Amino acid sequence: MSPSVNYRFIEGRWLLTLVLLAAVAWSLFFVPWNSDVVHSGGAAAALEILRALFSPELSPSFLLVAVEASWKTISFAAAGITLAVAIGFPLGVVASGTLVSSPMKRWTSIAVVRLTLAVLRSVHELVWAWLLVLALGLSPIAAVLALGIPYGGILGRVFSEILNDVPEGPLRSLRSAGASELKVLAYGRLPMALPQMLSYAIYRFECGLRSAAILSFVGIAGLGYQVQLSLDDLLYSEVWTLLLFLVGLVVLVDVWSGLVRKSLTT
Amino acid sequence: MNGTSPESGLFRLDLASKTYGATPALAPLSLTIERGEAVAVVGPSGAGKTTLLHLLGGVIQPTDGEISLGGHLLADLSPGRELSRLVGVIHQQFDLVPQLSALHNVLAGHLGKWGLARSLVSLISPVDRDTARQALERVGLKDKLHERTFRLSGGEQQRVAIARLLVQDPDVIIADEPVASLDPARSRDLMGLLSGIVEESGKTLIASVHSAELVRAFFSRAVGLRSGGLVFDVPVEELTDDMLESVYELQGLEGEPVGQL
Numbered sequence: 001m002s003p004s005v006n007y008r009f010i011e012g013r014w015l016l017t018l019v020l021l022a023a024v025a026w027s028l029f030f031v032p033w034n035s036d037v038v039h040s041g042g043a044a045a046a047l048e049i050l051r052a053l054f055s056p057e058l059s060p061s062f063l064l065v066a067v068e069a070s071w072k073t074i075s076f077a078a079a080g081i082t083l084a085v086a087i088g089f090p091l092g093v094v095a096s097g098t099l100v101s102s103p104m105k106r107w108t109s110i111a112v113v114r115l116t117l118a119v120l121r122s123v124h125e126l127v128w129a130w131l132l133v134l135a136l137g138l139s140p141i142a143a144v145l146a147l148g149i150p151y152g153g154i155l156g157r158v159f160s161e162i163l164n165d166v167p168e169g170p171l172r173s174l175r176s177a178g179a180s181e182l183k184v185l186a187y188g189r190l191p192m193a194l195p196q197m198l199s200y201a202i203y204r205f206e207c208g209l210r211s212a213a214i215l216s217f218v219g220i221a222g223l224g225y226q227v228q229l230s231l232d233d234l235l236y237s238e239v240w241t242l243l244l245f246l247v248g249l250v251v252l253v254d255v256w257s258g259l260v261r262k263s264l265t266t
Numbered sequence: 267m268n269g270t271s272p273e274s275g276l277f278r279l280d281l282a283s284k285t286y287g288a289t290p291a292l293a294p295l296s297l298t299i300e301r302g303e304a305v306a307v308v309g310p311s312g313a314g315k316t317t318l319l320h321l322l323g324g325v326i327q328p329t330d331g332e333i334s335l336g337g338h339l340l341a342d343l344s345p346g347r348e349l350s351r352l353v354g355v356i357h358q359q360f361d362l363v364p365q366l367s368a369l370h371n372v373l374a375g376h377l378g379k380w381g382l383a384r385s386l387v388s389l390i391s392p393v394d395r396d397t398a399r400q401a402l403e404r405v406g407l408k409d410k411l412h413e414r415t416f417r418l419s420g421g422e423q424q425r426v427a428i429a430r431l432l433v434q435d436p437d438v439i440i441a442d443e444p445v446a447s448l449d450p451a452r453s454r455d456l457m458g459l460l461s462g463i464v465e466e467s468g469k470t471l472i473a474s475v476h477s478a479e480l481v482r483a484f485f486s487r488a489v490g491l492r493s494g495g496l497v498f499d500v501p502v503e504e505l506t507d508d509m510l511e512s513v514y515e516l517q518g519l520e521g522e523p524v525g526q527l
Contacts, residue, residue: 169359170363170364172325173356173362174377176324176353176355177350177354177374177378177430178345178346178347179377179378179385183382186385186389187374187377187385191363191365192363195365
């Protein structure tokens with residue numbers, strides 16, 4: 001590339017940055033900067049919510065409610081992720097194209113499965129929940145499906161990529177030893193991909209906790225449901241307690257994930 | 267070149283060449299290798315050694331020309347059962363699956379012979395543990411049977427790879443710089459092990475090595491490559507230091523030599 005072409009490219013990039021900054025600055029003039037920006041009662045409410053953070057509701061009866069809600073949330077998350085793995089693992093293996101060696105079969109199967117996975121995950125779990133609750137009512141099955149289906153789509157896509165990204169050396173060597181693609185998958189790809197797949201699945205379990213908490217807003221028992229109840233009564237101290245329990249759950253899963261990863265490498 | 271009739275050669279290359287897109291990796295090469303020979307392939311990086319070895323191992327197919335093994339065209343042999351019975355390949359590293367135990371990596375040598383069901387079952391409950399144990403004992407790693415492969419040192423991993431070849435039991439062993447990652451003492455050790463196994467079972471060995479000392483100690487024939495072309499092909503007794511130097515020499519832009527590395 002000649003120096004003058006390089007120069008032009010860099011100047012072009014700076015110009016674009018300038019234009020974007022100017023646009024942002026200019027847009028600020030369109031905001032009505034009067035007291036309507038913050039909701040009139042908002043400031044007072046915000047202050048009260050903040051104050052409640054320093055005095056979370058710690059009465060034994062409420063703590064029991066929080067523990068039970070946490071237990072329900074983590075159960076839903078666990079069941080949902082299990083379903084997600086059951087969906088995502090086989091579909092991911094097919095989508096990776098590592099199952100068959102003939103090109104024709106490969107492309108059609110990959111295309112169909114990848115499309116399926118994309119459809120599963122492009123619908124957000126809240127929308128799945130809404131649809132499933134309409135169909136199945138407020139049952140736990142609806143919650144587990146609402147979590148498992150989109151997460152299955154996500155896991156499937158990521159698993160297929162992990163399977164494709166394994167080092168080629170050991171696979172080539174297995175082929176030289178006479179292994180067919182299926183044996184290469186079982187002896188080479190899966191063992192090498194498993195640690196990463198497990199890591200990602202545990203990470204998704206953590207995401208599933210949050211999703212399960214939010215899903216319970218829909219009316220299925222859990223932390224989200226309790227948060228909604230407490231919010232309706234404007235009992236902010238209770239809300240903070242429940243949120244602290246949610247943080248606790250996430251930290252717990254984080255620690256567990258670290259232990260699992262350590263046991264894999266020793 | 268070896269005074270034998272063309273039909274008696276084990277490996278026959280007939281003007282076999284390999285080109286990747288516009289890049290010629292190996293110029294048309296004709297070569298005959300007899301059963302039981304120990305052939306060293308020498309040359310600088312990019313000379314085409316790996317290309318030649320992969321062609322011989324059936325890992326890649328020639329762009330032009332033919333390669334035949336035992337009278338059969340290499341391209342006609344099915345990569346699973348047939349080819350793996352005849353040829354086994356070992357590389358500098360990354361042959362083994364790190365997460366598997368040495369036992370499973372060694373048993374993978376059976377994968378050309380086992381059916382799918384047995385292969386899968388063996389992952390859970392190892393089939394033919396005894397053969398694996400014997401192979402690991404032959405390479406001096408008797409107590410590493412259940413050790414996770416990623417825990418083994420480089421030299422130990424290369425020996426596990428050799429143990430896998432023992433289980434696979436091919437007629438020809440092709441080794442692409444098998445000792446390049448090892449220190450001189452371990453290199454000698456490993457080459458000695460490989461050479462011993464090849465001799466005692468009457469196998470044929472074709473390997474690329476960089477050390478002149480190893481070439482003289484463990485091989486009967488030396489083939490020199492440079493920039494994809496054959497420079498020399500002599501019995502190891504006729505190999506001189508000058509021949510080796512000429513093949514490894516650095517070349518300037520006009521093709522003139524600029525001294526040694």
